[in-house]
Amino acid sequence: MTQTGSIDFLSEYWTDAWQRSVLALDVLRERGNTYLERSTQNAPHVLTFKGELVLDGRKFERPVNYVLARIHPTTAAPVDPTKRPFIVVDPRAGHGPGIGGMKQDSEIGVAMAAGHPCYFIGFLPNPEPGQTIEDVCIAEAAFIEEVIRLHPEAQGKPAIVANCQAGWQVMMMASLRPEITGPLVLAGSPLSYWAGVRGKNPMRYLGGVLGGTWLTALAGDLGHGKFDGANLVANFESLNPANTYWEKAYGVYSKIDTEARRFLDFETWWGSPVLLNAGEMQWIADNLFVGNKLTSGGIRASNGLRVDLRNIRSPIVVFCSWGDNITPPQQALGWITDLYDKDSEIVANGQTIVYTTHQTIGHLGIFVSGKVATKEHAEFANCMDMIDLLPPGLYEAVITEVDENTENAQLINGKYLFSLEARTLDDIRAFGGNDETDDRLFATAARLSEINLGLYRTLVQPWVKAMATEESAKAMRDLHPNRVRFAAFSDRNPLMQPVKQAAEAARADRKPVSADNPFLAFEQVASTWISTWLDTYRIARDGMTEAFFVNLYGSPVLQALMGLGTEQARAHQRIERDLAREVATSNARKDLEKLFEVGGMAEAAIRALVYVRLPEGKIDERGFSMLLTLRALKRPEERLSLADVKELFRTQYLLIRLDEERAVSSLSRLLPDDMQERRAALEVLHRVLMARGQLTDEETRRFARIEAIFTGAEASPGSRAAA
Secondary structure: OHHHHHHHHHHHHHHHHHHHHHHHHHHHHHHHHHHHHHHOOOOOOOOOOOEEEEEHHHHHOOOOOOEOOOOOOOOOOOOOOOOEEEEEEEEOOOOOHHHOOOOOOOHHHHHHHHHOEEEEEEEOOOOOOOHHHHHHHHHHHHHHHHHHHHHHOOOOEEEEEEEEHHHHHHHHHHHOOOEEEEEEEEEOOOOOOOOOOOOOOOOHHHHHOOOOOOOHHHHHOOOOOEEEHHHHHHHHHHHHHHHHHHHHHHHHHHHHHHHHHEEEHHHHHHOOOOOEHHHHHHHHHHHHOOOOOOOOOOOOOOOOOOOOOHOOOOEEEEHHHHHOOOOHHHHHHHHHHHHHOOHHHHHHHEEEEEEEEEOOOOOOHHHHHHHHHHHHHHHHHHHHHHHHHHOEEEEEEEEEEEEOOOOOOOHHOOOEEEEEOOOOOOHHOOOOOOOOOHHHHHHHHHHHHHHHHHHHHOOOOHHHHOOOOOOHHHHHHHHOOHHHHHHHHOOHHHHHHHHHHHHHHHHHHOOOOOOOOOOOOHHHHHHHHHHHHHEEEEEHHHHHHHHHHHHHOOOOOHHHHHHOOOHHHHHHOOOOOOOOHHHHHHHHHHHHOOOOOOHHHHHHHHHHHHHHOOOOOOEEHHHHHHHHHHOOOHHHHHHHHHHHHHHHHHHHHHHHHHHHHHHHOHHHHHHOOOOHHHHHHHHHHHHHHHHOOOOOHHHHHHHHHHHHHHHHOOOOOOOOOOO
């Protein structure tokens, strides 16, 4: 490189770097102004869709700051009144509402594109006085009942898409009111808070490292009865210092010509922290973050009813990611093995659970990413009725791209094939999780948290409450670093006044640096070095955090002082037996025994379909599409409703699981005498089975037996044909 060339490269880079600096400052100025503007609004949100208020939770008997809004359909996506409504519930985890519909390619957007009526459950920045978590659950149930009332023609109860914090809250509501909910989609929702693997998931140690939830109580008292959501945001940001302190800002600076708008859209949501009642946050910390009581049945409603996730009757769809450091798959799925020891228990309980894991997407990307919305969430929306028809059991949703080798591609909606494959509890256990030693560590931390909280409330809380005022609480919130860093770059700061004019001049004479400029390469290397250094710090910090937690709470002396041993720790985690449930299960089995020879052609066809498909344990949307196509050929008055079809599938599947040979041999007793009707049903059955392509050898053998029964070639003793 010649001296003249070096000077040219340096001049070009300096001009570009100066312009990028000014433009990046202007982006921060715009972000700050947006923050100040939104802080004065009564109901700030980031929804891009227009809607109307349906119910205001502030007017309920037990008022809450939640609202139900109906999303207006667009001309490009008309609503089908016969399709089940979708309700998107946003997380109240420190940020404001609207993330589920922040852009067109979002959870709301893909559901509307599939023709579903859409509703949104959001919240206001300030909680109602005395509002509790149970009050919110009651309000959400009222919202769902209203949606059901508004859609009497819908074939199916509302599907509920709940993000992050909203997931555990909706699960609580559904366990208390199982009769009103349709399928539940939990996106990045933590339910098993102790779960994880050593060397990862450092956030689960945080409560124990801080000595329990007494700091939560202190923050609420200093906030004069309010907990600042900015504290939760700060916790999330601390997990990835490289992104928080460097990569996010450098990403805007280095790509200022293309990334500014995306950055501002996201920061509008990220930089609008909301408040919770101190009592709400304390309940969350005591019962979930540290107590882990949701899956152990340790939570009860005010009427004494236990919150038992086994009560939920609608399908539960769990969407999690290996790239999520806030809700890793172990915390999203560990509740399944907390509730059930055997696969047969899931079936006996009548619960349908579907899960899918993304390999790389981060926590926010699960419900923010456009790519995720147009793939995973779009497939959930398009195939929700198929999921709702699933018999009880555990399944994994597998989404693959359609190519030229995909058979019967015309039966697939879109460019992805949605399949459901049967799984076992061992598949969940293979993800990793706690052993008895780990459970004892967390149980010790939970017990110490109770003691420290009691000491704080007895010795310190009265003094803190006496000193805290509404004015001091507001000042503390205004001075929170997560608010100051927004406001400091706004027009309120006199030093930012020249930035707007300088940015306009830079845009008018923009001279981007060439990609081969060596000084740009030096900049990128320096950026990588900074990120690497911050990542190294994070790894070391997380390692020390885990070591501190394990060594402290693994101390036999401390465990003895807390009154804990292996048995007590395990009992603290596992849900207790429910004798009433066991009696109901036993009675249900007795009732099922009476149904082997009850029914007609519909029962026979569905039982035959389940029998043929059972060995492979896999279904996909092609067979369901064929089923819907054939159903549409019947006159409306002759069609079974989807709810009736669901009940038929469930019953016939349970009969097959109870006694496969008896279920098949009694098929002929269900068939009519009319052989033409039998052959027509057999043809329908064959078309549905062949929608996926050629049958396996075992499926071919089973179908041959079904064919013999339907045509009368195999007559069972006592059948009508034999008679």
